[in-house]
Amino acid sequence: MNPIIILGAGHAAYSLAREIRRHNQDQTITLITRDSGDSYYKPNLSKALASSKTPEQLVLKTREQQEQALNITVLAHRQVKSIEPNNQVLELENGEWLPYASLMFATGAESRRFEIAGNANAEVLHVNDLDEYRIFTDKIQHAQRVLIMGAGLVGCEFANDLHSQGIASILVDPAPFPLAALLPAPLGNALQKALTDIGVEQFYGCTVSQLTATDSGYEAQLSNGESLDADLVLSAAGLSVDTTLAASANIQCERGIVVNAQLATNQANIYALGDCAEINGQLRPYIAPILPSVKALAQTLLGNPTDVVFGAMPVSVKTPCCPVVACPPANTNGGEWRIEGEQDNLIARFEQAGKTTGFACTGYATSRAKTLQQEMA
Ligand SMILES: Cc1cc2nc3c(=O)[nH]c(=O)nc-3n(C[C@H](O)[C@H](O)[C@H](O)COP(=O)(O)OP(=O)(O)OC[C@H]3O[C@@H](n4cnc5c(N)ncnc54)[C@H](O)[C@@H]3O)c2cc1C
Helix, strand or coil, rough: CEEEEEEEECCHHHHHHHHHHHHHHHHHHHHCCCCCCCCEEEEHHHHCCCCCCCHHHHHEEEHHHHHHHHHHEEEECCCEEEEEECCCEECCCCCEEEEEEEEECCCCCCCCCCCCCCCHHHHHEECCCCCHHHHHHHCCCCCCEEEECCCCCHHHHHHHHHCCCCCCEEEEECCCCCCCCCCCHHHHHHHHHHHHCCCCCCCCCCCCCCECCCCEEEEEEEECCCEEEEEEEEEEHHHHCCCCHHHHCCCEEECEECCCCCCCCCCEEEEEEEEEEECCCCCCCCCCCCHHHHHHHHHHHCCCCCCCCCCCCCECCCCCCCCEEEEEECCCCCCECCCCECCCCCEEEEEEEEEEEEEEEEEEEEEEEEEHHHHCC
């Protein structure tokens, strides 16, 4: 029997291997990943400083431990060169061909990179995996002030985590307030104030237009005319899916790898899940959608075709200065936010035709997140 091959060794890949194994002890499963295959929980990367965890301590299981625990093979530090969907084979970079029964893309997403004028573009740090986190933790040993481009979930979490180590940070974002993709303005403003209170400088409605390396670090010119100094620059400006390999196999791709409700691509026996998958025009770059995806996909692979159902999936933002839980509405047509609470402790319900179709809460009000989620059912 040809193996099920899973590309990647992140949360989606290992969760799928575990779920298939739960139902089937005999099926050969091979993971092919460009990283070491050691598994870690990626959301921990932006809160590990506060918990004094080194990058090594973030590894939950080594590749060998995962291979043993799940009875699978993990080909680490390997890349796929090409896929021939009609023959159900793929070619590794070394020219070796591997047949597959089913092929799963669980290749995640890449940090979005963009050109910034000046001489320091190549020195901008990104943290989207454990190796990049190692580089980041080495560099911050000598830093007192870190410029973070992007005040979304990752940028805000790093700002708060750096503060726990006495390292100052500066957030720059083109939106009018932090977490603008997840929160209505009053809640974003509450988070902004809490970050200000712990000493995080913030610049909204502007971008870094030029970055120059100086003798002592970096000088950033902002599009609003201001200029800033920092010892390090971290980009947290979102993710984009690398669709090159999938597209080269004539798999339909848009912002991600396009899949149907059963996570199937337009090529027979090729599926995608996790950050790389696009369903109904939507990317879902969070942990929570992975569980229903692997449950449904494992059933489909066992011969019981199953649609994935996501339901309401709140995201918790790990900013201890002002915790946030957000579950934005799928669309905002004809609806509006209703907000209650005071100071940092706010609840926002998004209401459409008399129904709560999204919510967000901050501060102590995050203890109401479960109840708010139930209101959406
Ligand atoms: C700092 C940070 C904090 C986060 N915090 C949260 C949070 O609090 N809550 C939340 O819900 N989400 C959070 N996320 C997002 C969450 O971690 C991701 O949604 C999740 O890890 C995606 O899992 P994945 O398996 O799809 O992708 P990944 O974990 O990115 O795994 C992709 C795997 O594919 C491999 N790969 C990539 N390309 C190839 C290739 N061509 N060939 C072979 N292998 C390849 C990679 O090496 C990796 O092993 C956070 C993300 C970051 C970066």
